Amino acid sequence: MENIYQQLRDQGNKELSRQDVIMAVGLILDHCAHALAEGERIEIRDFGAFTLHIIAARAGRNPKTGKSVDVPEKRTVHFKPGTAMRVKVNQNNRSF
Template identity: 45%
Template sequence: MTKSELILRLAALNPHLYQRDVERIVSTIFDEITEALAAGHRVELRGFGAFSVKRRDARIGRNPRTGTAVEVAEKYVPFFKTGKQLRDRLNGGVDTPEDDDDDDDV
């Protein structure tokens, strides 16, 4: 789903809102998440997941075309960890092995 598809879907589900207002709301949410991550903060959306920033150390990489060594600078990358509710929904509510303590085989 693209951002524009999300906006269209939300506008269809909320006919009392103008599409331009839905677009402004979605853009504001994404901008706030981006600004928080840029400031080094963690953003948690309960039931959905958490966005954070991870630091990758500088390293020596290889140019795949020539095979020569290349210095890769330290960098920060966004990281997303799914929430339990989202994982459960994606897996159809299937129990994880740790949760399978009950004896249904009687």
Template identity: 45%
Template sequence: MEETSTLTRADLAEALHRTIGISRTDALHMVEQILERMSDALAAGENVKISNFGTFLLNDKAARIGRNPKTGIEVPVSARRVVTFRPSQGLRDQVAGSRGT
């Protein structure tokens, strides 16, 4: 299996610095502000849609009975809200097209 790398906040800030020419500090601040706004929106119950990228959706999961896979004992799993990501068709096509490289 091939090793995959991870894109970080610092990588995004560096790309902004190189592409736009703003300082590294300003670029990192901009990335932080965008991520903070997205987090705040999700925490407030809003979905986050980024055109040509995808949508971060909030889903409410009902309480249920789960099972400990090690012991087989049933345990209650509380209701919770989860964030899921649905990629746009353009992103799906781009990712699918990059598999051959």
């Protein structure tokens, strides 16, 4: 959050406080989480898209006992990076 705050200040937005930035970012993330929970797709241009994937219920196995167990359906978030994001990530292709 500090980086966002500093960048806004550097761009001339002197009237924004750290608390304003924290609240704004929090509201955006809350909105995204709510939209995903409702099954909506979220696309941020040049960044990527978030979608909801549903994993069907299935029969699983307890690794300790080998006994069969029912695994319920679950929902998970899938992220697909946009082209600009992939290019930016790959241009700094350094070993870590």
